[in-house]
Amino acid sequence: MTNHQIIVPLDVPDLGSAIALVDKLPQVTFWKVGLELFTSTGPTILEILKSRQKRIFLDLKFHDIPNTVAGACRAAASYGVDLLTIHSTNGKDALKAATEAVQVGAEKAGTKPPKLIAITLLTSISTRQLAFELKIPIELPEFALQMALLAQESGLDGAVCSPQEVGQLRESCGNDFLLVCPGVRPTWAEKGDQKRSLTPSQAIKAGADYLVIGRPITAAPQPELAWQKITEELNETYNPTGNEFPVS
Numbered sequence: 601m602t603n604h605q606i607i608v609p610l611d612v613p614d615l616g617s618a619i620a621l622v623d624k625l626p627q628v629t630f631w632k633v634g635l636e637l638f639t640s641t642g643p644t645i646l647e648i649l650k651s652r653q654k655r656i657f658l659d660l661k662f663h664d665i666p667n668t669v670a671g672a673c674r675a676a677a678s679y680g681v682d683l684l685t686i687h688s689t690n691g692k693d694a695l696k697a698a699t700e701a702v703q704v705g706a707e708k709a710g711t712k713p714p715k716l717i718a719i720t721l722l723t724s725i726s727t728r729q730l731a732f733e734l735k736i737p738i739e740l741p742e743f744a745l746q747m748a749l750l751a752q753e754s755g756l757d758g759a760v761c762s763p764q765e766v767g768q769l770r771e772s773c774g775n776d777f778l779l780v781c782p783g784v785r786p787t788w789a790e791k792g793d794q795k796r797s798l799t800p801s802q803a804i805k806a807g808a809d810y811l812v813i814g815r816p817i818t819a820a821p822q823p824e825l826a827w828q829k830i831t832e833e834l835n836e837t838y839n840p841t842g843n844e845f846p847v848s
């Protein structure tokens with residue numbers, strides 16, 4: 601794993617704030633565009649990131665009937681992004697339709713298809729909420745695992761999961777299945793609305809391919825110092841000799 605496997609979300613309200621953040625953190629190579637920024641500015645931000653040779657995680661978390669999800673995936677795949685999300689709870693028909701749609705959309709646009717990854721269970725949901733609000737009568741780690749397996753059976757490239765479940769998913773889904781972990785918190789950062797966190801080092805050790813780390817960096821008084829602190833902590837854990845931590 602390298603620093604390039606830390607994805608930073610552009611969770612800001614407008615284009616100006618997004619560009620300011622990208623300018624402030626030139627060392628970040630992988631940015632996430634989510635619901636807030638994409639809804640407010642549309643695809644312009646994607647063009648800006650591409651013109652700066654950045655990798656893009658388009659985190660729109662599609663959740664709808666198969667026909668609608670497929671249409672949205674075709675459109676999203678035409679942007680030439682690297683990662684795209686939909687919810688596992690769409691069900692197998694929609695997941696399969698989505699995997700075909702990203703190929704079609706990318707081919708039509710003459711671009712590489714994104715890796716399609718499924719949200720297993722939002723990292724803001726606690727064990728208690730799963731049982732008492734969502735009324736899902738199975739243990740949380742088992743639910744996350746079943747959602748990852750459903751995505752894998754449906755032909756998706758990977759899943760989004762909390763660092764607390766990534767070890768179990770890695771063991772069951774194998775090394776070729778991409779596992780992306782938000783809800784990552786250094787010991788010194790506030791958890792906020794994240795309910796199932798671990799530290800960056802713990803998440804990597806458990807088997808994550810990519811870490812999504814937002815507010816601990818972006819809401820810090822000096823985001824560049826927060827980035828440096830996180831990458832130094834990872835380097836100290838994974839490679840005390842001072843080189844970059846090992847490639848997974």
Ligand SMILES: O=c1ccn([C@@H]2O[C@H](COP(=O)(O)O)[C@@H](O)[C@H]2O)c(=O)[nH]1
Nearest residue numbers: 609634721722723782783812813814815
């Ligand atoms: O289960 C999920 C899926 C996506 N996210 C997204 O990741 C970032 C996390 O940001 P932080 O500031 O580090 O909490 C955010 O953009 C979410 O939309 C997630 O948190 N959990």
